[in-house]
Amino acid sequence: MTSEHTTPKLERCSRQKFLVWLSVWGLLLAWGLYGAFLCLFKGLNQTGMNNYFVFGLWITVDLAIIALGAGAFFSGFLFYILKVDHLKDLIGAAVVIGFICYSGAIGMLTIDIGQPLRGYFSFWHANVHSMLTEVIFCITCYLFVLTIEFTPLILENKRLSEFPLFKYIGENLHGIMAVFALVGTFLSFFHQGSLGGMFGVLFARPFAYRTGVAIWPWTFFLFILSAIASGPALTTLVVWTTQKVTGKQLVRRSTLSKLAKLSATLFFVYLILKAADTVYWANVTAPQMGFAFTRFYQGPYGMELLFLELFVFGLLPAVLLLIPKAREHDFSLVIGCLFICMGIVLNRFVMTVQTLSIPVLPFEKFVAYAPTWQEWAVAAAVLGYGVIVYSLSYRYLHLFPREHELNA
């Protein structure tokens, strides 16, 4: 596999047009960096968070992009381990998206914690019983694995591979990529789960608490399932948009619909389990802790969020994408994938922000959360950073092997 690939000339738009494109997203990145500087220099009072809402927009975005970034490990797992060959077209794109999501998430986390310079304390003085320790260990390792998966793509760039050392490193890495895919899968399995476990173990927050097996609450498995369901959906979306923006045919249309089908089936399974978990929690777990189900939904975030999550952004896209004919039309494909991703973002929002809005002390009150522009800026910066990295890698690296064949 390594030898026969040649690095044909990539036709890309003019450098000048590309710079304009970069500068637009660069502006977004700059605005975000300014927001981040304010939060670091003046302190976290710049955000809309307070002692009730200790987690805000950033945690929701973090959890969401890590879940959506699961496309990297899952397609890697399918391609390298289960040898699903039609994924070969977009494995490169998936890895780049995964790298962007994880590095963006970790960037936001360093700004989100109050003392970034002490970040390594979670490694040095680790509390092994905490889900967050597990998340921090796994996300850092997996980011390292993702960089390793990203380097062969870089080293296969035409100009770099002229240097023999880089060429051989690229090839050899590509050779044992299966090992990294396996390690990546294992790590991702744990931290996607632990991100769910982080809120499932809070036995003092009845809205988020779930019983489970051994030390893992059910949300541990639900988060994994929802991550591997939404990962491919995001990959499909990004690849489809790249094709629209560049006007080129990059992957076979069948690959996209196969991926969407895979994502829909997994999402459907996830919805069934989630519904079962919600029913059990509403009738058994919460009442034991003294909370009737309706009690959770009096405040600013009402029952409609649950309806939206399970039906509008849940059942609808899953069913839509399971219909073969629907998958053919671009419009329904994009809407389906988009709704699946939105469903995951909403689920992450409900598990973090809504949990904190519900009072547990009987004489405390419901509170609402409003992020400040600095928070939006940092989130936008991650988006800007992602688009810039993706555009650069699309322009200079050979992400889509079938590009020539399809556009010949």
Added chain:
Amino acid sequence: MNVDRRTFVKGMALAGGGALGIMLSPTPWYLIRDLAFWTQNWPWVPAPAPGEPSFEKSICRICDGGCGINVRKVDMRLVRIDGDKEHPVNQGSICPMGAAALQMLYGPSRTKVPLRRVGPRENPEWRPITWAEAIREVALKVRQLRAAGRPHELACITNSAHSTVNQFFERFLHAVGSRNFMQMNSALEAHSTVLALMQGVDEGIAYDIENARYLLSFGCNLLEGWGACGRMYHAHANRSAHEGGNSLEIVQIEPNLSVTASKASRWIPIKPGTDAALALSIAHVLISDGLYDKTFVERHTFGFEDWKDSDGKRRRGFKSEVLGRYSPRSVELITQVPANVIEEVAHEFAANQPALALGGRCDGSLFAGIYELMAIHSLNALAGNLSRPGGIFLQCDVPLKSLSPVKMDEQAEQGFAIPRSDGAGSKEHPLARHLPHNLDAGKVGVLLIHEVNPSYALPNRKVARAIFEDIPYIVSFSSFIDESSMQADLILPISTPLERWDDHTGAPGIPYPIYGLSHPLVNPLYESRNAGDVLIEIARELGGTIAESFPWNNTVEALRERAAGLYESGTGVIHTAEFSATYMSQTATPTEVKSFPTFSDFWNALVKNCCWSDPQCTTDQLEQTLKTPGKKFEFFSQRLQKTFGYSNDLECMPHYHEPPPNPQGFDLLIMPENLITMADNGLGTPPLLIKQLSNDVLSENDLFVQVNPITAMYQGLKDGESVILESPAGKVRVRIHTFAGVREGVVLIPLGFGHTAYDRFLRNKGVNALEIFDAKMDTVSGLAVWWAVPGKIYKV
């Protein structure tokens, strides 16, 4: 950037080698660790230095309660204040204000150097001057007044404490030739008038709450600062029967649910302003059911039965008056308190002797009229509860040696003859001693303000404004930059009680004599001085008889001279304590004054332990408490009849008179609320106390008034809405907070807000409730009556 391949490769090799080398050296790893350590010791985070620990006792002088405090010191820094376990008044209890007093001592609103005002009074600039210049300037002003033959135009307003420094001010004015020495009215001063009228004594009232079993409280905020706050807290501490307490029952009678009402055994909601009717109705039940102390009433009271006066005219007695007009049925209509509740309370009052009927709303200084307090006091007489354990006593004088008489020259004699310019002791207000809220500003040339804030705290707003417009020269002796000193001409920084020598006699409501002496715990932080020393220097500057009236070098000598009286009296005890330098354990033994061999031993013990008291010396003999012409308790006050020449019997006896109807459009009733965390006597409130305010009292700079939800609905207002609260005297902008504890038709506004001076933590927060109260004067006692004012509310 077309670096050719060869150099690029060399660059890569160089970078690779360097990176590997650095990674293998400890530098990056130790740098990461040191940066983390750096975040643990940021230079801008304060690091309080350790030092020699020590404990000292002192007296808290923020209010008149005179609680004893323990102050923990580290080297010369005061670190914490806590109640003194051995002090007879508060026995370890302390209110939040006393606990946070250090924030005022070290606070940003302290006056630091003498300042003279330059520019207009509206927006003054201040020029720092030396103490010598300041003293010379004040002496010059006084000398000009005397030269112009108007020494009586020198006036002074000071706080209500009985302290030597206040006596120095009175003495200074006396020596200069002016009677206009005014003290702000203290909490239970109205009761002194009642005692003067019904018992013929001119002492403060005292309650033996520790031995009482039943308190019938007419609107007194017992647990929010009424009387001596520390003492009331301590009484409440061992009130419950669960831990062997003496199960003191408290019945709270007031229109709105206060903290006291919530903690009371029973709360009786009453229509505002009708307490007198309820008291007399309770008297009706006591008399009609024969539950009153017959022997005491027959032998020791006058005017109970109908009687004939000297020229044969028939006079109605208290009994027939009460039985005639105050039956529970008819009083139910007036007070909206059900008749059966009145009977129940009366029977409980009679059954749980010794019982006390307490008057004086809020912190004790608000009342509807003297007749209301007389009605409440007559209940105590009916129960025969005078000079008996658990009953009414008088405040005993502390046997201090009085200062040598004032020497007056001829000019001083002239000035002294001219009557007071605040109308106290005049024909209209014969019974009053100090009426600062009635001061005629036109008649004052030089005003000395000592440790009070009349511009903020005087209930009569017209006079408060007039003082600072018409009086040409005002000197402010103040530790803090408050509203009054901002509008003064000269600010003289005065050391706070923790930095100076000061004393304090008695405490509101305490039956036995108490003397508190506070010594400096720390050297003055700034160029502040003791007000007594300043007066001595001014007197020396003036020379003549004024200088001779101040024979001491400093205040300590005077204190020492006065304390000699205590030593010679040979009575009372000092709780001498040895600190074992931790928070809790201190062993203290009350040592008799007699047991001190020399006066200097006594003086050193008194300075160290700050408190002398004589628990045995109480007015437990009726002769001591009944000094009317007939040596009897007078239901019908002959003194009232003589001084005011009332012909109608009713006006000489406690009775209830219908308050005037509300003016047009003002259908609500605005009542003040006394928060324990806010200083409402014009003093500043420390930041940590403002932190304690919940956000439905103060939100950013908006003050909340409390209204019943139904009243708010009628007015079409929602919770949290911005409104204008208007009374005939003024209007303020506030926000609404609906609370079911407030009676319908009543608006409750907290006191202590709306400061324009002090520091950024207190300035411009809320509005000064006094702006809309504008006190009237009680016809009999002349004291300010502002317990409520009619008002209206409308959207902004």
Added chain:
Amino acid sequence: MKTESGDQRIARYGMTIDVDKCTGCGTCAVVCHMENNVPFTVDESDKSRNMAWMRIYKVDNGLDYPHVRVVYFPRPCMQCDHHTPCVSVCPASATNYDGLTGIVDQINTRCIGCRYCMAACPYMVRCFNWWDPVWPKDMEKHLNPDVAPRMRGVVEKCTFCSHRYLKAKDKAHNEGRDYLREDEYVPACVEACPVGAMRFGDLNNPEHAVAQLIQSPRAFRLLENLHTEPKVYYLSSYEWVRKLADNFA
């Protein structure tokens, strides 16, 4: 920490607060914030962001005039015993449950400020330094040298005045004994409560007043349904007050 009899005993320091006595005056909170150098800002009315180690909740029984009654809940840290919610979630072991004394302490120099413990605590005890704590210039003089002022970006909470435990042990060691008497280690709030509503001591030691008080039928705890086993007991004779302490499905 040994008892008088000398055997190494596990202490479980706890507190009882008599809610019927508490008048909500705030002395406990003021004294706590003075003792532990808790900062204050110019506008303290945003209660979602102010630093309060001890917060006093004013709660009424929800009835109309004149049947309404008010009760005050002073709420320190509950020092939970069973599976302490905050200790089990802290990633950097910045907060730990000490087996020998039962105190849950907070290491503000190790806290990375991730605020996960604040999400885990059901009692809203923990507060975050959203700003750098600043005192007016001279007010730094009254700061307590036994407690280090914190810096921004870290979480802090009531630690049952653990520095007073150390000072009491210092005094005991200085006198050559290793046990503490009941009144030697008392948090600042309990010592300053003007109405004697709060008692403190070792729940394991039957002679201590708290150990007896928690047996009384008046005793109850906040959120017992969640089984965090808090060590702060509230006492009240009124049923409506006890009903306030927990959620009932």
Added chain:
Amino acid sequence: MLPTTFEFRWDAGHMIFFGVFYAVVIAIFTSLVYVAVKSIIDVYRDMTARNEANASEHPEHPHEATNEAVIAKS
């Protein structure tokens, strides 16, 4: 991280957590070292192969030859 830190106890929780963690770390690093070593060997072998090719065919232009040689060989 290391057994020497204060929090470290030789109990089940730590053994599992750090066991898995160090397994993953070792797995990653051994693969990386393997790749690095193999690449260096490849580069070295590639160099020597190129030299022999230069030596045997005496071409005039060493550079292009290297590329074709490489393509031809792989």
Added chain:
Amino acid sequence: MKMRDISESQRQFALLGGIFAAALVVSLIMGWILFPSLAYARKAQPINYNPPLHVEQIGITCDTCHFFYEDGSWAGIPTLETCVDCHSDIIGASPEEEKFVNEYVKKNREVKWALYVKQPECVSFSHSSHVRMAKIACETCHGPQGHSDPKDYLANRITNYSYVVYDPRVPLNAFTIIRDKGETVWGTMRMDECTACHRSRGTSTACFICHK
């Protein structure tokens, strides 16, 4: 040609290897020697107080100047007041004492002594439990403070932890700090040294005991 080519490519490979190795060595030197020495500033005491003279010749014991207050808290470094008991005026011959009396005693200015083992503000160390209860000798943590006269000490610029050497033969630099802390180099103790001792004696290692 062939020999030259082989040597040429090998020479190129060797050249790269050489550059890599050179860079490696330089950065190792900088990492191990240059930066650490930059990280530590060399400081001296304001007054060169001579411990052996006081302790050995005059025979003053530690606790004459360093004592416990009544509540068991530690007085630490003596204030001027304690020194003035003997040094109200010049009693010795050394110029340092003369400087001390003139500059500090006469002007009643407190000496800003540098503490070698000073813990940062966020750490609480109880001398009472260590000295009185555990009966640990001063030298255990302070080293031979009374028996030698360290001219100067090293202080970390970022964390201002300080280190000192009593034996003049031992050089005081960043390297020796890392290598033999606790044997010949004394200074601010870090957590691992304290916990090791606590664990060996079985005393409590609750966090609030040390973390203030």
